Amino acid sequence: MDMFVTGSYDHTVKLWDVRVTDTRSVMEINHGNPVEDVIFLPSGGLLATAGGNSVKIWDVIAGGKLMFSMEGHNKTVTSICMGRVGKDTGEESKQLRILSVGLDGYMKVFDYAADRVTHTMRFPAPLLSIGYSPDCSTRVIGTSNGILYAGKRKTKKKENEESESDQFWRIAPVEQAERKVLKPSYFRYFQRGQGEKPSPGDYLVMRPKKVKLAEHDKLLKKFRHREALVSVLGSKNPENVLAVMEELVARKKLLKCVSNLDAEELELLFLFLHKYCTMPRYSSLLMGLTKRVLEMRADDIRASDSLKGHIRNLKRSVEEEIRIQQSLQEIQGIISPLLKIAGRR
Structure with missing residues (x-):
């Protein structure tokens, strides 16, 4: 063949004719991304280029017209090749496909006649190259971690029907040669990927987990x-309510907030005070707050029957707590002399 093609990172694909004495190329195509691989299709009139996340088919006879664009990869397509897939009934029954691999770890089989991806296979590492044997029985894929994956075509059919990929491939990793340990003095040490495992002596810098703030914390900020x-x-949540109230006290904004509450919001506050103001853990703050709220919002309480009902409930809770405290003091008065007598003995 007197024609050959080249691709470059300047996004261009050039077609050369050895019969032309001129040093210029006979055709130039813009792929739109840095070109990683380029191949002629068996017909000789079509050209496949790989770059970016796409594989494109060009018609050379039509002057470099774009025929198809397959954009099934998520990351850069690094290598492509041609192959025949199909049943074991002869070469004429097998169909021509473009096989592509990329840094996203996927191998894809592209039927350019139907303009669709017929098969996808996932590998555990970024893929750098792919090769297909002339007899279409074996293909080999190279990965960034130094492992080769060789797939050999099955010859025995299973009883149950299987997918095209299950009938065709058996994946077997080729043993990896012992790799040289990277040291901090090597340039490649700083080019390691995220999948690189740390050495026992490495110091790991972990990102702190982002704390998710509650709604009231966001509003306070x-x-x-x-x-x-x-x-x-x-x-x-009484703990959160007390924490917010204490923060508002520190900012000298609690009484101002209480004075700006509407009737429904004031009911929420009275419900909370009725439930927790008599608890010893919270009473030091809530009893004083209750007194100030009654003084500040007296007119609103008189004008609302629902607020009056909350005040009655609050009054009953306080009176009940007072009776309990009086009973405890009486019991303490009875027990204290007995404890003193027992201590003398």
Whole structure:
């Protein structure tokens, strides 16, 4: 054949004719990405180029017209080759396919006559090259981690029907030769991929996990104090509510937030006070807050029957807590003399 083709990282594919004495190429095609591989199809009139995440078919006879573009890969296509696939009934029954591999770890079989991908196979590492034997019985794929995957065509048919890929391939990794250990003084040491395993003496720098903030924390960061208080009151978590209230006290914004609450938001606050103000863990803050809320929102409470109902419930809770404390003091008064007598003995 007197024609040959070249591809370059300048996105161009050039067709050369050895019979032409001129040093210029006879045809130039722009692939649109750095070209990784280029091959002639068996007919001689079509050209396949690989670059970027696409494989393109060009009609050389028509002056470099784009016929098909297969963009099934997610990353750069590194190598392509031609092969025949099909049943074991003769060469005429086998169909021509373009096999492509890429840095995404996929091998794809492309039927350019039907403009579709007929088969996809996943490998555990980025793929750099692919080769097909002349008798279409074996293909070999090279990976970035130094392992070769050789696939040999099966000759025995199984009883159950299988897919084209199951009938055709048996994957067997070729043993990898012992690789030289990379040292920090080597240039390749700094070109390692994310899949490289650290050595025992390596120091690993881990990214800290991003803390997911709750809604009230986000509002506090934006200084939207009243909305933060309302948000945390709706969460029904007393620990969070007390934490937000203490933060608002430190910012001197708690009473201002309470004064700006509407009737429904004020009901949420009274429900929380009724449930937790008598608990010893929270009473030091909540009892004082309850007193100030009653003083500040007295007019609103008088105008609303629902708020009056909350105040009655709150009053009953406080009276019940007072009775319990009085009973405990009476019991303490009875037990204290007995403990003193027991201590003297």
